[in-house]
Amino acid sequence: MKKIAIIGGGISGLYIANLLRQNSNYEITVYEKNNTVNIEKGYGIQLSVNSIKLLSKIGFQNINLENKFHPNKVDFYSLKNKKKICDLDISVFNISEAKYTTLQRFVLINFLKDRLPNSLINYNKKVTQIDYETENIEVKFENNESIKCDYLIISDGVFSKTKSLIAEKEIKPRYFNSVALRATIDKNDLQGIDSSNISISLGSNLHSVSYPVDNTDEFNFISILRKKLSSKEFSDYSLFEDKGFISSILSEISEQVDPDIIKNLKNIRCFPIFVSTKVHQPTNKNTFLIGDAFFSYPPTFAQGASQSIEVAHELYKNLENENNQFNFERIKRTRMIDWKSKFNYFAFHLSHPLTIWIRNILMKYLVKNKNFINNYLGTIYKN
Known part of the structure; x- marks a missing residue:
């Protein structure tokens, strides 16, 4: 054996x-x-x-x-x-x-x-x-x-x-010069999309994805933002749990993503993307x-x-x-x-x-x- x-x-x-x-x-x-x-x-x-x-x-x-x-x-x-x-x-x-x-x-x-x-x-x-x-x-x-x-x-x-x-x-x-913001959101808080499909919204140096994760009303939401960080910043993983840093990422994303969506996000977390x-x-x-x-x-x-x-x-x-x-x-x-x-x-x-x-x-x-x-x-x- x-x-x-x-x-x-x-x-x-x-x-x-x-x-x-x-x-x-x-x-x-x-x-x-x-x-x-x-x-x-x-x-x-x-x-x-x-x-x-x-x-x-x-x-x-x-x-x-x-x-x-x-x-x-x-x-x-x-x-x-x-x-x-x-x-x-x-x-x-x-x-x-x-x-x-x-x-x-x-x-x-x-x-x-x-x-x-x-x-x-x-x-x-x-x-x-x-x-x-x-x-x-x-x-x-x-x-x-x-x-x-x-x-x-x-x-x-x-x-x-x-x-x-x-x-x-x-x-x-390798750090991919990008930060992912993951969250959940209720279907009722996503307006102007077909909730039965995957939705990808394209912006400048940013895109967002939302999709249902089951047959209830919960959706997954993720935004990928191009963001250069110093080696010290992306090696300090506690930075991505810092409320100030998360708030700054949300602020950058909200310049393009509907603020009504941003304010209704739940369970928000940030991750540096490595490849x-x-x-x-x-x-x-x-x-x-x-x-x-x-x-x-x-x-x-x-x-x-x-x-x-x-x-x-x-x-x-x-x-x-x-x-x-x-x-x-x-x-x-x-x-x-x-x-x-x-x-x-x-x-x-x-x-x-x-x-x-x-x-x-x-x-x-x-x-x-x-x-x-x-x-x-x-x-x-x-x-």
Whole structure:
């Protein structure tokens, strides 16, 4: 029996744990550095068809319909004149057993966690050392405990300390010169939009997204604001919890977003956006990176959670087939999604009136062009 240690109890770590439990040849344990899995309520995620198909392999379709939503379109609006630019039909990629889904993140985390025995997740386990000198991989923790395993799966997020340990050098993500403001808002406080769709409002160096997270009246709201910070500022994470800083971000956003929306936001939090600079491949053939530890994208294609699920599923298949490395196609796909996410970011944040006018005309044409939609979205959603 192969022993597998999974470092990190996020979406990717819990999902691959669910997959591996289906094979009695694996003995798996999840090691989480915190004292619990993060199931904070309130904030939403989007899951495109490519990830819903994979989640359905472990029963995701049985989640209560009240706890998820299936938007059919993405509506684009101009923040400057408050008018709709165009809409994109994302339902064309839906199939009977898998539809584009929005929901609260904690619903997905709870689903993944509740399918696992409580004894399978060990909390308060901070990795301090990885030793490859023995026959098996030895993982040492902060409390002087250690375990040995045949396979090590690292899924401890974009700030993965374990990735730096195996690389024997510090690997830091890059600050994306942007701050995300996340919040929740009641449907009745969102005026002038179709509440059954995802709404993306484009401004100057800023865009906002709102969408329902279930079949009640609660919506997720996020604004991405271009903002340069000094290395001292973005390394001081307490800054983003400071009321003064949050107030200043709200003030900047309210210059373009309807002040009536701003005043009705709840559960407001700010986050600096960090992204990966390249794909790191562990030199040890039995060590793997998944989730944001593998690669973290800009949030402008809403593929963060979906790609965490995809990569975890691919690793599971590789282990089943005794193929211990991600292939070239996975890395190529990662780079493609990263490029498209960055292109979306560029297009969403235009500030010059002429380029905005050209963009809006192109968008109206492209969202109705089947070849473009299949090439731009289908290459991601259909995989």
